[in-house]
Amino acid sequence: MIQVLLLIYLIRILICFTFNSPLLAPLGGGSFKIMKNTRLLLSVLIFTLIINVFAQSNGTKITLMSLRCEMMNNPQGIGVQHPRLSWVVLSSLRGVEQTAYRILVASTAQQLAANTGDLWDSGKVPSGKSQLIAYDGKLLRSHQTYYWKVKSYTNHGESEWSAPATFLTGLLSTAEWKGKWIGLDKSFAWDSANVKMSRLSARYFRKEFQLNNKVTKATVSIIGLGLYELYINGQRIGTQVLAPVPTNYSEGVKYNTFDVTAQLKKGANAIGAILGNGRFFTMRQNYKTYKIRNWGMPRMLLQLDVEYANGRKQSIVTDNTWKVTSDGPIRTNNEYDGEEYDATKEMPGWSTTGFNDRAWQPVEMVKAPDGKPEPQMTPNMQVMQTIKPLAILKSSSGKYILDMGQNMAGWLRIRVKGNAGDQVTLRFAETLDDKGEIYVANFRDARSTDIYTLKGGTQEMWEPRFTYHGFRYVEITGWPGVPTVNDFDGRLVYDEMASTGTFISSDKTLNQIHQNAWWGIASNYKGMPVDCPQRNERQPWLGDRAIGSYGESFLFANQSVYAKWLDDIQQSQTKEGAIPDVAPAYWNYYSDNMTWPATYLLIADMLYRQFGDVQPIAKHYDSMKSWMDYMCKKYMTDFILIKDKYGDWCVPPESPEMIHSKDPLRQTDGQLISTAYYFQLSKLMEKFAILLDKKEDAGYFNGLADNVKTAFNKKFYDVGKGYYGNNSVSSNLFPLYFGMIPEENKAKVLDNMVKKITIENNSHISTGLVGGQWLMRGLTENGRADIALNIATNRDYPSWGYMIEKGATTIWELWNGNTADPAMNSRNHVMLLGDLMIWYYENLAGIKAAEPGFSIIVMNPALPEGLDSVNASYESVYGKIVSDWKKSATDFSWNITIPANTKAIVYIPTTNADQVMESGKPANASESVKLLRMENGKAVFEVSSGEYHFISK
Ligand code: BGC
Numbered sequence: 021m022i023q024v025l026l027l028i029y030l031i032r033i034l035i036c037f038t039f040n041s042p043l044l045a046p047l048g049g050g051s052f053k054i055m056k057n058t059r060l061l062l063s064v065l066i067f068t069l070i071i072n073v074f075a076q077s078n079g080t081k082i083t084l085m086s087l088r089c090e091m092m093n094n095p096q097g098i099g100v101q102h103p104r105l106s107w108v109v110l111s112s113l114r115g116v117e118q119t120a121y122r123i124l125v126a127s128t129a130q131q132l133a134a135n136t137g138d139l140w141d142s143g144k145v146p147s148g149k150s151q152l153i154a155y156d157g158k159l160l161r162s163h164q165t166y167y168w169k170v171k172s173y174t175n176h177g178e179s180e181w182s183a184p185a186t187f188l189t190g191l192l193s194t195a196e197w198k199g200k201w202i203g204l205d206k207s208f209a210w211d212s213a214n215v216k217m218s219r220l221s222a223r224y225f226r227k228e229f230q231l232n233n234k235v236t237k238a239t240v241s242i243i244g245l246g247l248y249e250l251y252i253n254g255q256r257i258g259t260q261v262l263a264p265v266p267t268n269y270s271e272g273v274k275y276n277t278f279d280v281t282a283q284l285k286k287g288a289n290a291i292g293a294i295l296g297n298g299r300f301f302t303m304r305q306n307y308k309t310y311k312i313r314n315w316g317m318p319r320m321l322l323q324l325d326v327e328y329a330n331g332r333k334q335s336i337v338t339d340n341t342w343k344v345t346s347d348g349p350i351r352t353n354n355e356y357d358g359e360e361y362d363a364t365k366e367m368p369g370w371s372t373t374g375f376n377d378r379a380w381q382p383v384e385m386v387k388a389p390d391g392k393p394e395p396q397m398t399p400n401m402q403v404m405q406t407i408k409p410l411a412i413l414k415s416s417s418g419k420y421i422l423d424m425g426q427n428m429a430g431w432l433r434i435r436v437k438g439n440a441g442d443q444v445t446l447r448f449a450e451t452l453d454d455k456g457e458i459y460v461a462n463f464r465d466a467r468s469t470d471i472y473t474l475k476g477g478t479q480e481m482w483e484p485r486f487t488y489h490g491f492r493y494v495e496i497t498g499w500p501g502v503p504t505v506n507d508f509d510g511r512l513v514y515d516e517m518a519s520t521g522t523f524i525s526s527d528k529t530l531n532q533i534h535q536n537a538w539w540g541i542a543s544n545y546k547g548m549p550v551d552c553p554q555r556n557e558r559q560p561w562l563g564d565r566a567i568g569s570y571g572e573s574f575l576f577a578n579q580s581v582y583a584k585w586l587d588d589i590q591q592s593q594t595k596e597g598a599i600p601d602v603a604p605a606y607w608n609y610y611s612d613n614m615t616w617p618a619t620y621l622l623i624a625d626m627l628y629r630q631f632g633d634v635q636p637i638a639k640h641y642d643s644m645k646s647w648m649d650y651m652c653k654k655y656m657t658d659f660i661l662i663k664d665k666y667g668d669w670c671v672p673p674e675s676p677e678m679i680h681s682k683d684p685l686r687q688t689d690g691q692l693i694s695t696a697y698y699f700q701l702s703k704l705m706e707k708f709a710i711l712l713d714k715k716e717d718a719g720y721f722n723g724l725a726d727n728v729k730t731a732f733n734k735k736f737y738d739v740g741k742g743y744y745g746n747n748s749v750s751s752n753l754f755p756l757y758f759g760m761i762p763e764e765n766k767a768k769v770l771d772n773m774v775k776k777i778t779i780e781n782n783s784h785i786s787t788g789l790v791g792g793q794w795l796m797r798g799l800t801e802n803g804r805a806d807i808a809l810n811i812a813t814n815r816d817y818p819s820w821g822y823m824i825e826k827g828a829t830t831i832w833e834l835w836n837g838n839t840a841d842p843a844m845n846s847r848n849h850v851m852l853l854g855d856l857m858i859w860y861y862e863n864l865a866g867i868k869a870a871e872p873g874f875s876i877i878v879m880n881p882a883l884p885e886g887l888d889s890v891n892a893s894y895e896s897v898y899g900k901i902v903s904d905w906k907k908s909a910t911d912f913s914w915n916i917t918i919p920a921n922t923k924a925i926v927y928i929p930t931t932n933a934d935q936v937m938e939s940g941k942p943a944n945a946s947e948s949v950k951l952l953r954m955e956n957g958k959a960v961f962e963v964s965s966g967e968y969h970f971i972s973k
Pocket of ligand 1: 557561564844851
């Protein structure tokens with residue numbers, strides 16, 4: 021109301037000034053005698069004011085953005101009845117809190133535009149929640165698009181309705197699938213089906229059909245195994261690559277859903293699909309069959325549901341009317357060895373009507389996989405970046421070597437002109453040898469080679485479909501003429517997700533490590549997290565991501581891929597409760613240990629902590645508990661967990677070519693590790709049980725943890741020497757970080773750990789994958805951020821900086837990756853990051869979730885000596901959090917941004933809270949800043965949402 025009055029008043033002044041009118045003079049009717057120029061200037065000023073007031077009164081001060089359904093933007097293929105909706109409240113005002121919301125879900129865009137939620141009108145719900153609100157309207161139907169929007173009510177007024185968002189449902193019950201599985205259960209002369217390096221040509225499927233009326237809605241769901249590409253009337257459907265995401269096909273197979281209304285027409289239509297091997301027809305067969313899982317020849321199930329204007333419906337499904345050929349241009353493909361494409365075998369128009377398919381054969385009706393169809397509730401992979409190469413080098417043998425300037429995972433797109441039959445061979449590698457030739461010994465037997473045969477004539481452009489490579493360098497042979505960098509694009513491929521973190525500090529090494537980490541993490545998302553993208557492995561090893569996943573979540577919005585991975589892990593659990601080290605268990609490793617399967621619990625916790633999603637904990641609780649029970653029953657003696665497998669995997673070894681150290685002093689006792697982990701995970705189970713209101717379980721795990729702790733101290737603590745086990749850093753770090761040490765012993769243990777690092781290891785890393793998951797936080801939270809900083813900024817062996825000194829653009833598998841045996845020496849493994857990325861964001865930038873999903877943030881940067889500034893941001897589910905600090909000998913200045921509908925507890929170094937200034941005024945004087953207390957030389961304030969500029973002396 022005040023705004024409206026102000027608006028009228030300002031308009032009156034404006035008219036008055038502009039026309040020099042006495043009539044409308046706002047102040048009692050007298051006329052203004054002002055110079056013409058001044059009048060004009062004043063008019064402009066007042067006009068700007070009006071615009072501002074108008075903008076504010078119009079509600080633009082609160083905007084709703086980033087509408088998500090099940091954590092995805094406008095997802096297609098939602099397969100649940102109560103999808104959860106989220107949004108971001110945006111405002112430049114301070115102290116904005118949502119007090120209520122209203123959600124509308126409509127069956128048509130028109131109804132939504134008319135503010136009618138014919139399916140669900142939540143009404144005005146008094147609530148601060150803006151994340152993961154479950155749809156609670158009418159029953160959802162299969163293959164329908166739903167339109168939704170939301171309005172927030174806040175303590176600063178209400179927002180406009182958000183822009184509309186949509187979600188499209190998949191087939192909500194298995195019974196609705198009407199089609200049959202089709203394929204070809206045989207191989208051809210040009211296939212290598214029954215050999216170790218097994219590859220097949222791609223299978224091309226097609227079908228023509230009539231639609232008798234105008235189509236108002238068409239939705240297709242497809243399960244193409246191992247991998248598919250789908251076409252309708254010659255148009256490719258979607259931009260996904262290497263789809264669907266891989267699963268254990270005996271337990272579940274993912275289907276993708278698309279709205280294809282625009283691709284269909286009345287009359288004759290055609291549908292086509294190409295199938296690649298993926299993990300269904302595995303890359304290595306007839307070899308280590310006890311270990312490698314195989315499901316058979318590619319196959320698919322498809323259902324296209326069409327709705328006509330007259331209300332009638334029609335379905336086109338896979339059945340015996342489809343035709344297939346294996347004699348197309350993709351001559352062979354698999355994930356390890358690459359793809360070979362012969363453009364002279366192209367079949368123009370094969371997925372359009374009227375194509376002559378007489379040479380094609382009828383499909384076979386094949387067995388359905390044991391796994392039931394499941395909606396894929398995680399985005400597929402995409403080409404996420406297209407990168408120009410750095411240079412073309414010449415090796416000493418005269419070969420052209422393309423240098424991407426960056427180790428990455430994906431493939432090359434080529435533009436080439438030549439004669440029919442010319443053959444270009446691309447061999448991928450991560451590094452070069454001394455002679456400048458590609459070095460592929462560390463790929464083991466993965467051939468990682470693409471071959472393109474030209475059809476000749478004009479320029480041809482090609483990229484593979486059913487393979488990917490981990491590479492920085494590509495050897496090019498057979499190129500017609502001389503290749504130039506402009507003939508190639510690097511295609512970076514990973515699961516579609518936003519990058520959420522930025523980090524720049526005054527330390528160049530820290531910055532470069534962050535960048536290398538980003539590339540490493542991106543490279544290793546492949547519908548599941550894999551260990552590496554290049555050698556004949558590429559397996560979803562659990563241990564590699566135990567805590568890494570949490571660090572990664574600051575750089576990538578990785579919640580969907582990890583939620584899906586928890587399902588993979590659950591599906592791979594045995595009836596007895598065992599969880600494998602690789603899941604899906606493409607490789608059979610049920611070795612029963614604590615540290616690799618621990619990832620199952622740790623990631624459920626991460627999803628809750630970072631994204632505020634409790635569902636994974638609820639969904640997996642019983643399985644997690646059954647695994648804990650299984651390990652306890654089978655391997656616990658007197659509260660000591662006696663089974664371990666990997667130790668502190670990959671500690672820096674004693675000599676440069678070694679993979680695993682043999683020096684007992686460098687290793688940590690396996691039982692110490694597994695017992696400490698059992699304790700830590702029991703505490704986590706207790707937390708989960710409390711969250712789910714399972715009081716009895718909470719009590720049980722609490723008691724168990726206590727007993728394990730007592731036994732652990734008894735067995736591993738050396739009272740005389742004041743350390744655990746053999747005094748390796750990890751031996752002391754686990755009990756220290758997990759809170760297992762009686763108070764009176766803590767200082768001694770910390771002191772021993774510090775001495776071990778600073779004196780014996782000259783402030784260098786000496787932990788492996790397991791210890792590294794707690795090290796940086798362990799030091800920092802015990803007051804030794806200075807040591808953590810030294811470890812992180814070293815440039816000599818062993819360190820992340822050493823990798824950079826040796827030319828790394830990603831993170832290596834081994835600390836000595838430049839010299840170690842190639843048998844296990846990937847240059848793109850993320851496990852050695854440990855908790856480094858968490859430390860960057862939580863401890864250096866000081867951006868940490870105090871409440872799940874960052875609804876309350878704690879901002880407490882560690883400020884170690886030697887680091888002068890950090891400018892970091894993190895795109896949380898509530899919006900962007902910024903921490904940008906600088907310190908000098910006298911001043912500390914800090915710009916922070918707290919998203920609307922959240923608040924933060926901020927810690928500012930000072931000896932006197934009264935001297936902390938905020939935007940030029942004493943911080944205490946600000947309405948949105950409240951001093952809570954002084955704590956260890958820091959003033960602790962509660963700060964509501966908005967942007968702040970603090971300065972302290
Ligand atoms: C993988 C690792 C994995 C390990 C466990 C290696 O070959 O690359 O990342 O965790 O095996 O055995």
